[in-house]
Amino acid sequence: INIKIATNERNCDEAVNELRRRCCDYNALGFDCEWVTDHGKRKPVALVQLSSSDGLCCLFRLSSMETIPNSLKDLLEDEKIYKVGVAANDDGKYLFQDYSVKLKSTLDVRYLAELCGLEPGGLAVLSKNLLRIVLDKSWRIRCSNWEADELTVKQKQYAAADAHVAIKIFEYLLKEYRFKSMMKDLLRLSKKLSVDDICQKYADIGFKQ
Amino acid sequence: INIKIATNERNCDEAVNELRRRCCDYNALGFDCEWVTDHGKRKPVALVQLSSSDGLCCLFRLSSMETIPNSLKDLLEDEKIYKVGVAANDDGKYLFQDYSVKLKSTLDVRYLAELCGLEPGGLAVLSKNLLRIVLDKSWRIRCSNWEADELTVKQKQYAAADAHVAIKIFEYLLKEYRFKSMMKDLLRLSKKLSVDDICQKYADIGFKQ
Ligand code: NA
Numbered sequence: 437i438n439i440k441i442a443t444n445e446r447n448c449d450e451a452v453n454e455l456r457r458r459c460c461d462y463n464a465l466g467f468d469c470e471w472v473t474d475h476g477k478r479k480p481v482a483l484v485q486l487s488s489s490d491g492l493c494c495l496f497r498l499s500s501m502e503t504i505p506n507s508l509k510d511l512l513e514d515e516k517i518y519k520v521g522v523a524a525n526d527d528g529k530y531l532f533q534d535y536s537v538k539l540k541s542t543l544d545v546r547y548l549a550e551l552c553g554l555e556p557g558g559l560a561v562l563s564k565n566l567l568r569i570v571l572d573k574s575w576r577i578r579c580s581n582w583e584a585d586e587l588t589v590k591q592k593q594y595a596a597a598d599a600h601v602a603i604k605i606f607e608y609l610l611k612e613y614r615f616k617s618m619m620k621d622l623l624r625l626s627k628k629l630s631v632d633d634i635c636q637k638y639a640d641i642g643f644k645q
Numbered sequence: 646i647n648i649k650i651a652t653n654e655r656n657c658d659e660a661v662n663e664l665r666r667r668c669c670d671y672n673a674l675g676f677d678c679e680w681v682t683d684h685g686k687r688k689p690v691a692l693v694q695l696s697s698s699d700g701l702c703c704l705f706r707l708s709s710m711e712t713i714p715n716s717l718k719d720l721l722e723d724e725k726i727y728k729v730g731v732a733a734n735d736d737g738k739y740l741f742q743d744y745s746v747k748l749k750s751t752l753d754v755r756y757l758a759e760l761c762g763l764e765p766g767g768l769a770v771l772s773k774n775l776l777r778i779v780l781d782k783s784w785r786i787r788c789s790n791w792e793a794d795e796l797t798v799k800q801k802q803y804a805a806a807d808a809h810v811a812i813k814i815f816e817y818l819l820k821e822y823r824f825k826s827m828m829k830d831l832l833r834l835s836k837k838l839s840v841d842d843i844c845q846k847y848a849d850i851g852f853k854q
Pocket residue numbers: 468469527
């Protein structure tokens with residue numbers, strides 16, 4: 437997993453372009469957000485994380501930028517690209533409050549889990565069960581200073597992990613669902629293709645050219 | 646192709662038993678009949694041919710028997726076993742006139758040809774196009790003496806060929822139809838399994854456990 441940090445309009449544009457190139461396979465990106473909570477009060481979203489399924493995760497440091505760049509705003513508002521996560525819809529509300537960004541096409545992976553007949557659980561449970569990846573959910577990093585001048589290696593890894601895992605779970609469940617649908621359909625079909633099913637309606641009936 | 650001749654009740658019973666054992670895969674046997682035409686007048690059906698798909702063809706010489714054995718009558722009247730041929734239904738009328746046999750579950754292979762989107766044609770055309778087997782349809786054998794004390798090798802081969810080819814065409818077309826149905830179904834399914842088809846209905850909707 438390759439982590440890129442965007443701190444200004446120029447490297448934000450670059451990051452967005454590369455994510456757009458890389459999300460063609462599913463038209464979906466893993467998505468997450470981080471913010472600082474100060475004495476129980478939420479401060480504006482400091483970080484937006486977007487990850488492609490082939491392993492690029494871009495961390496957009498909104499707290500370092502004067503305003504949200506158009507390239508990122510357009511990507512977040514692009515309804516052709518799913519933003520996959522857990523409760524990304526709620527993060528969308530914060531992005532709208534803080535930056536007037538209308539986050540579009542959020543997709544909660546738990547819907548796909550349900551579709552595959554799995555217990556939805558949370559991101560950590562799905563990650564452990566499906567990908568065998570254990571997410572570090574320690575309070576220390578989660579509530580660390582996302583507005584710091586420089587993010588630590590631990591912060592970067594933590595921030596990237598959720599968005600990356602979200603898109604990998606999405607990919608896994610999509611394949612699982614497609615495979616199960618195929619198998620169900622083939623089974624149903626094979627039951628319709630017995631000799632009797634095919635021939636009974638023609639039995640004892642003279643053929644007329 | 647293994648040809649057996651049944652001329653009396655004992656070897657008729659044996660032949661029927663072996664055909665019943667061998668037709669389990671499709672519950673179908675290739676079927677044909679021969680008779681002598683004397684000065685334009687049809688004489689009673691002299692020969693009934695039944696062939697399994699694994700290559701046993703039994704020639705039942707009704708003209709050598711005092712009456713039609715029950716084993717053969719039961720097989721011809723068994724509606725669980727398809728008698729596959731071209732216009733076998735018409736032969737059934739003659740069997741009823743001549744021997745009071747109610748031929749059941751005749752199946753004209755041309756229905757299967759149509760089902761596979763092929764020109765039905767006759768048995769010779771289907772045999773040539775599908776099996777690359779050219780049937781000898783010469784007038785000399787066709788109108789030969791099917792009531793003779795002994796059938797010639799040519800007569801036996803001719804008589805067996807139609808029933809054998811009928812069941813092989815049936816087998817071929819059944820596989821073809823199943824394969825085409827599978828492919829059509831998989832194609833239809835794969836079109837229903839795009840990311841949008843699966844995800845669109847969940848987009849921007851909060852997940853409730
Ligand atoms: Na989150």
